[in-house]
Amino acid sequence: MMLMVDMGNSSLKWAFFDKGKLSPLERIPYQSNNLKNLLTQAWLRCNIPPRSVWVSNVAGPQKAELLTQWITTHWGLKPIFIKTTHYECGVKNGYENPAQLGVDRWLALIGAHHLEKGMLCVIDCGTAVTLDILSASGHHQGGLIIPGITTMRDVLLDDTYALAHLNKILPQGNDKQFLAHDTRTGISQGALYAVIGLVKYVVNTLEKQGNKIKLILTGGSASAIKSFLQTHQHVPDLVLQGLVVIASQSL
Incomplete structure (x- = not known):
């Protein structure tokens, strides 16, 4: 059993890969100061520790270090952080400087190429x-x-004084209301x-x-x-x- 981890800018996503299948995707929002507690709550319930942990990280070195410490302490493993390369698994990077392409985008392209x-x-x-x-x-x-x-919406709501009091509601893709009132x-x-x-x-x-x-x-x-x-x-x-x-x- 292997653990696949996607460390995004605002949330941590993961699934276990076992016997050729991924488990259902799980997700938790986080900040640097609560990541360890969240990992303990989410992962210590595992009956069997994974034999390896594979990570996509765009959240920066601080969260990567916290994740590494937790995995090493509780499972005795060193996580494998994937890096963007020029070519991998049938996909050729289109960036002049391949490392500038975010690893999450790189992995999404690899995943897509093998799905469709x-x-x-x-x-x-x-x-x-x-x-x-x-x-x-x-x-x-x-x-x-x-x-x-959400980022576009929050920038306006947070940075515009006249709008600061408005509630922040994520749009649900409801096309019944074409223009707002x-x-x-x-x-x-x-x-x-x-x-x-x-x-x-x-x-x-x-x-x-x-x-x-x-x-x-x-x-x-x-x-x-x-x-x-x-x-x-x-x-x-x-x-x-x-x-x-x-x-x-x-x-």
């Missing part, structure tokens, strides 16, 4: 929204980054449409060039946009699936 054939548009909706295009042969064509739905909803819907507009613009542009695109969605806010997109595959554990591909190759 053809040209892919991989969209990760989290603190940021990242959009990456992968050719049928596994060549990363490049990508785009914008603030996530209050400021809070206007901000939420505007952020939502900004993401949808980016996705549709990129897909339409590529399709006009003769490409057939398959959409793959992942990330905590993917559910907010998926009802606005006609054809897509929603894979909440896509980064972890990329970890599984790399871990399985190393066995």
